[in-house]
Amino acid sequence: MSEALYQDEAVFLAHSVALEQEATERLYELADTLEIHNNRSLSSLLRELAAYSEQHARQVAGLCQGHSLPGLRAWEYAWPQDESPEVFHYSQVHYLLQAEQALQVALEVEQNAAAFYRDVAARTHNPQIQRWALQFAGEEEEHVRKLQARLLQVNAGQSPRDHTDFDPPQIPE
Amino acid sequence: MLKAKEYKSGIKPIWCPGCGHFGVLNAITKAFAALEQAPENAVLVSGIGCSSRLPAYVNSYGFHGVHGRALPVATGLKVARPELNVIAVGGDGDGFSIGGNHFLHACRRNVDLVYLVMDNEVYGMTKGQASPTTPAHWDHSKLTPHGPQLRPFQPCALALAAGASFIARGYAGDPNGLAQMIFEAVRHPGFAFIQVLSQCVTFCPEQARWKQQVHEEDHNDCCDPVAAARFLHGEDGLAKGNFYRNPRPVWPPSAQAGGAVDLRSEFAL
Numbered sequence: 037m038s039e040a041l042y043q044d045e046a047v048f049l050a051h052s053v054a055l056e057q058e059a060t061e062r063l064y065e066l067a068d069t070l071e072i073h074n075n076r077s078l079s080s081l082l083r084e085l086a087a088y089s090e091q092h093a094r095q096v097a098g099l100c101q102g103h104s105l106p107g108l109r110a111w112e113y114a115w116p117q118d119e120s121p122e123v124f125h126y127s128q129v130h131y132l133l134q135a136e137q138a139l140q141v142a143l144e145v146e147q148n149a150a151a152f153y154r155d156v157a158a159r160t161h162n163p164q165i166q167r168w169a170l171q172f173a174g175e176e177e178e179h180v181r182k183l184q185a186r187l188l189q190v191n192a193g194q195s196p197r198d199h200t201d202f203d204p205p206q207i208p209e
Numbered sequence: 210m211l212k213a214k215e216y217k218s219g220i221k222p223i224w225c226p227g228c229g230h231f232g233v234l235n236a237i238t239k240a241f242a243a244l245e246q247a248p249e250n251a252v253l254v255s256g257i258g259c260s261s262r263l264p265a266y267v268n269s270y271g272f273h274g275v276h277g278r279a280l281p282v283a284t285g286l287k288v289a290r291p292e293l294n295v296i297a298v299g300g301d302g303d304g305f306s307i308g309g310n311h312f313l314h315a316c317r318r319n320v321d322l323v324y325l326v327m328d329n330e331v332y333g334m335t336k337g338q339a340s341p342t343t344p345a346h347w348d349h350s351k352l353t354p355h356g357p358q359l360r361p362f363q364p365c366a367l368a369l370a371a372g373a374s375f376i377a378r379g380y381a382g383d384p385n386g387l388a389q390m391i392f393e394a395v396r397h398p399g400f401a402f403i404q405v406l407s408q409c410v411t412f413c414p415e416q417a418r419w420k421q422q423v424h425e426e427d428h429n430d431c432c433d434p435v436a437a438a439r440f441l442h443g444e445d446g447l448a449k450g451n452f453y454r455n456p457r458p459v460w461p462p463s464a465q466a467g468g469a470v471d472l473r474s475e476f477a478l
Contacts, residue, residue, distance in 0.1 A: 065231060066226060068221045069221070069222065069224065069225070070226055072223050073226065109239075109242075109243040109388075109389070110236075110239035110240075110243065110385040110388040110389070111385045111386060111388060111389040113385070115385075118383040118385060125382055125420055126227055126228070126229060126231055126232050126408070126410075127227060127229075127382060127408050127410060127416070127417035127419065128227070128417075130227040130410045130411065130414065130417075131226050131227070131410075131411055133226055133227075205411045205412055
């Protein structure tokens with residue numbers, strides 16, 4: 037499958053669609069969870085980030101018109117790691133998550149996605165795949181710049197944070 | 210043909226942010242998509258605990274039952290309705306302590322169902338007490354301030370000794386690999402046990418390190434029980450892979466013919 041990712045347009049597009057859809061779903065999933073845990077401000081920030089991914093997913097889906105995408109099973113994608121590069125790992129988040137940490141995680145996965153597309157662009161011999169991969173890498177890098185700016189704003193507006201948990205999960209027995 | 214996300218019920222999980230059970234939920238929905246599973250022909254049966262909430266979050270039939278009793282319910286259902294895909298789910302406390310004896314006999318009986326245990330080595334729902342798989346020196350709970358000081362269960366080795374015909378270990382942080390494991394477990398004729406390392410980042414934040422520690426094991430698809438036992442007694446508990454697969458006759462024998470059990474004739478006075 038990994039060779040097909042670099043040379044077959046439909047396989048490349050299937051990866052791009054999955055990459056954006058999974059990023060969107062993972063962000064919305066965390067936003068829902070944080071809302072349930074009464075962290076509404078962070079939930080709202082994550083919904084904003086998810087909306088960017090969703091918009092990108094729609095753009096990629098638009099490019100797929102006229103292509104018959106292969107129905108890949110979850111484990112048949114040729115991701116560099118276990119999961120799509122634009123999803124954060126579950127163990128990177130927790131119930132004390134703050135905006136700064138969430139933005140750091142989002143920044144990391146956008147950088148991973150950009151690196152993924154740059155790698156495809158470097159390896160492919162198909163000029164159309166190369167054009168798409170460079171375009172998508174550029175878009176991911178634009179997201180990286182936006183997140184870096186957002187992170188600076190968050191850091192500037194806050195005094196050093198106290199991460200003390202005033203309602204720890206361990207109750208006295 | 211449904212997409213993975215269409216196998217989610219729309220009920221929002223109340224698990225903690227970062228909980229491994231989200232990965233298991235995603236793996237099940239991805240496996241169902243790959244299996245082209247008709248939602249009306251799948252049943253998830255659970256006991257009690259954080260992980261046992263899972264059936265509510267999946268677009269299929271479900272039964273959130275009694276603590277430790279997922280397997281008896283799942284067994285009865287599969288015997289009565291062999292055409293259904295029955296998946297029992299739960300946690301390490303539910304499966305190995307309260308329901309420990311059911312686990313042993315389900316392995317022995319070899320009814321054609323899947324048992325997924327989301328093992329986070331702790332009772333999360335009741336605020337973090339030691340479970341049968343908690344490390345001996347885990348001292349985070351005030352109930353066991355010096356750790357449980359007991360040797361933790363080795364669920365895969367237990368399953369092998371008790372006669373399970375499919376034994377695997379997955380990781381919630383790798384939902385795609387776990388989806389493949391579930392896909393294969395559903396297709397396996399007989400009792401398929403999957404221990405899933407599913408981190409509880411709230412009560413066991415050190416489990417976030419599983420991302421670096423869990424490793425692939427190339428002992429895949431071993432059908433020799435002696436070799437599998439040797440491997441399972443020597444590994445570190447953080448290997449993932451298919452450890453043992455050796456189909457044998459399922460129970461009840463009538464199920465092998467693929468026919469539904471005529472309960473009326475069996476219980477007629």
